[in-house]
Amino acid sequence: MTGANDHEIRALKAALREEALARRDALPAQTRARAADVLAGHADMFPVDATTVVSGFWPIRSEIDPRPLLEALAARGATIVLPAVIDRRTIVFRHYEPDVALLEGSFGTFAPGPDAEPLDPALMLMPLAAFDDAGNRIGYGAGYYDRAIARLHEAGHRPRLVGLAFECQRVAAVPAQPHDVPLDTVLTENGLQEFARRG
Numbered sequence: 509m510t511g512a513n514d515h516e517i518r519a520l521k522a523a524l525r526e527e528a529l530a531r532r533d534a535l536p537a538q539t540r541a542r543a544a545d546v547l548a549g550h551a552d553m554f555p556v557d558a559t560t561v562v563s564g565f566w567p568i569r570s571e572i573d574p575r576p577l578l579e580a581l582a583a584r585g586a587t588i589v590l591p592a593v594i595d596r597r598t599i600v601f602r603h604y605e606p607d608v609a610l611l612e613g614s615f616g617t618f619a620p621g622p623d624a625e626p627l628d629p630a631l632m633l634m635p636l637a638a639f640d641d642a643g644n645r646i647g648y649g650a651g652y653y654d655r656a657i658a659r660l661h662e663a664g665h666r667p668r669l670v671g672l673a674f675e676c677q678r679v680a681a682v683p684a685q686p687h688d689v690p691l692d693t694v695l696t697e698n699g700l701q702e703f704a705r706r707g
């Protein structure tokens with residue numbers, strides 16, 4: 509890929525991100541609360557048991573709230589982990605237990621501290637800014653998730669990637685770059701959508 513093309517893709521992604529986040533920010537409280545409940549109502553669609561490590565996230569800004577869904581999965585025995593930013597390029601996933609205090613990290617995120625056990629998720633419930641009908645996603649632009657997934661792939665793991673989002677974050681097409689790892693599934697207030705599994 510040429511430098512100019514890459515530059516154009518980045519600019520297009522930035523514009524799509526900004527527009528989708530503005531739509532997400534504008535959602536009324538009732539829509540958000542209902543969406544969180546709808547997500548939790550789909551917990552049975554995920555094959556988890558007491559051996560499954562599931563990554564969630566502690567919602568920031570206007571992100572959809574995955575916590576009721578995480579609680580439902582934990583009730584079925586799943587181990588929940590949350591992303592912790594450890595440097596400008598890296599997130600690790602740390603064991604989340606409801607009674608342990610979360611520490612505030614970069615960008616207003618909250619995560620378990622360094623005493624919490626790091627674990628690799630088999631099911632990743634991922635935040636996103638925008639997504640399309642092929643499962644391409646855009647995050648906040650830091651590349652944390654894309655790098656974390658690349659690392660898991662290198663270690664021989666193929667976690668199932670599930671984006672959690674509002675329908676207003678759906679766009680016609682996300683221009684994918686070589687490092688972008690597409691979603692297997694997206695779950696919105698309208699339900700689950702499976703994408704063709706690649707690789």
Ligand SMILES: Nc1nc2c(c(=O)[nH]1)N(C=O)[C@@H](CNc1ccc(C(=O)N[C@@H](CCC(=O)O)C(=O)O)cc1)CN2
Nearest residue numbers: 565566567568591593599615617635647648650652653
């Ligand atoms: N809830 C939640 N937790 C998460 C993430 C996430 O997307 N959501 N992350 C997913 O990676 C990691 C944190 N990464 C983040 C990266 C950037 C921004 C952010 O708000 N960026 C600013 C730009 C900052 C700058 O570059 O100056 C922005 O978008 O305006 C937030 C989180 C780990 N934890």
Ligand SMILES: Nc1ncnc2c1ncn2[C@@H]1O[C@H](COP(=O)(O)OP(=O)(O)OP(=O)(O)O)[C@@H](O)[C@H]1O
Nearest residue numbers: 645646647648649650651652653654655658687688
């Ligand atoms: N596997 C990777 N190895 C090295 N750099 C990467 C990798 N994945 C992403 N990056 C870098 O991270 C930066 C941000 O990428 P991108 O715009 O795709 O982020 P994003 O999808 O919005 O973020 P995220 O994946 O954290 O949600 C880019 O400069 C990209 O080159």
